[in-house]
Amino acid sequence: MGVVNVTPDSFSDGGHYLDPKAAIDRAKALIEEGADILDIGAESSRPGARGVSFEEELSRLMPVLEGLRDCAVPISVDTAKPEVMRAAIAAGASMINDIGALRASGALETVAPSDVAVCLMHMQGEPRTMQHEPRYGEVVAEVGAFLAERVAAAEAAGIARERIVVDPGFGFGKTVAHNFELLRNLDRIAALGLPVLAGWSRKSTLGAITGRGADDRLAASLAAALLAVERGARIVRVHDVAATRDALQVLAALEGRT
Numbered sequence: 001m002g003v004v005n006v007t008p009d010s011f012s013d014g015g016h017y018l019d020p021k022a023a024i025d026r027a028k029a030l031i032e033e034g035a036d037i038l039d040i041g042a043e044s045s046r047p048g049a050r051g052v053s054f055e056e057e058l059s060r061l062m063p064v065l066e067g068l069r070d071c072a073v074p075i076s077v078d079t080a081k082p083e084v085m086r087a088a089i090a091a092g093a094s095m096i097n098d099i100g101a102l103r104a105s106g107a108l109e110t111v112a113p114s115d116v117a118v119c120l121m122h123m124q125g126e127p128r129t130m131q132h133e134p135r136y137g138e139v140v141a142e143v144g145a146f147l148a149e150r151v152a153a154a155e156a157a158g159i160a161r162e163r164i165v166v167d168p169g170f171g172f173g174k175t176v177a178h179n180f181e182l183l184r185n186l187d188r189i190a191a192l193g194l195p196v197l198a199g200w201s202r203k204s205t206l207g208a209i210t211g212r213g214a215d216d217r218l219a220a221s222l223a224a225a226l227l228a229v230e231r232g233a234r235i236v237r238v239h240d241v242a243a244t245r246d247a248l249q250v251l252a253a254l255e256g257r258t
């Protein structure tokens, strides 16, 4: 899954693709690099980010979705707002990727009658404050229980299991230790029986262990993507598609999947 952030303030590519043409060109370049899915986001969820109105989010997003209407891969839209979900689905999106796991009022009802896929992600708190002392008793069990509850809520609202992907939400209200505990035990999240999405690309946990800035975390991101797939992730959400594909091809060869 290749990431395009149509935002001024995303932590690693903020401001690069705010112009619709730049975002569309970036999306097409990621398809050329071999992305199987594109994830388009128009609101940053980096730690400390303040939310934007749905009108602002839509004004960034819609020209990009229009420009990608006939593109070769499914488009996921990264949003937590039902108004944005509704417009994205009408504009042909194939997936709603919600860091809020469809908890916003009206989100389940908005997505259920469509046939789009959904990614339900775990987050402790909200982006503005989530990195202020995140706490868990047992992080893997708590994240797993949360995701199981959200899957049940989605199914009860009429979203078939076949449409659902789960994500432990690396970096969303988690310390470095929490992120690695989750990665080490990703098989327990996969045991929910649904495809797991993992998003480690360029994240600050990788900066914490390598001492490198967001622009210089490619090697660490590739290692994390590989380790996540080895532990059961089916989708990796990345900014660097070509390099990630190469890394994953080595794993595929090792496992006899080429």
Ligand code: HH2
Residues within 6 Å of the ligand: 003, 005, 007, 009, 010, 011, 012, 013, 041, 043, 044, 045, 046, 078, 097, 098, 099, 119, 121, 167, 169, 170, 197, 198, 199, 200, 237
């Ligand atoms: N991470 C980010 C945003 N959306 N969605 C899922 N499902 N999983 C993730 O790990 C995830 C996500 C944060 O990364 P990015 O989009 O690059 O930054 P920003 O939120 O600053 O736009």
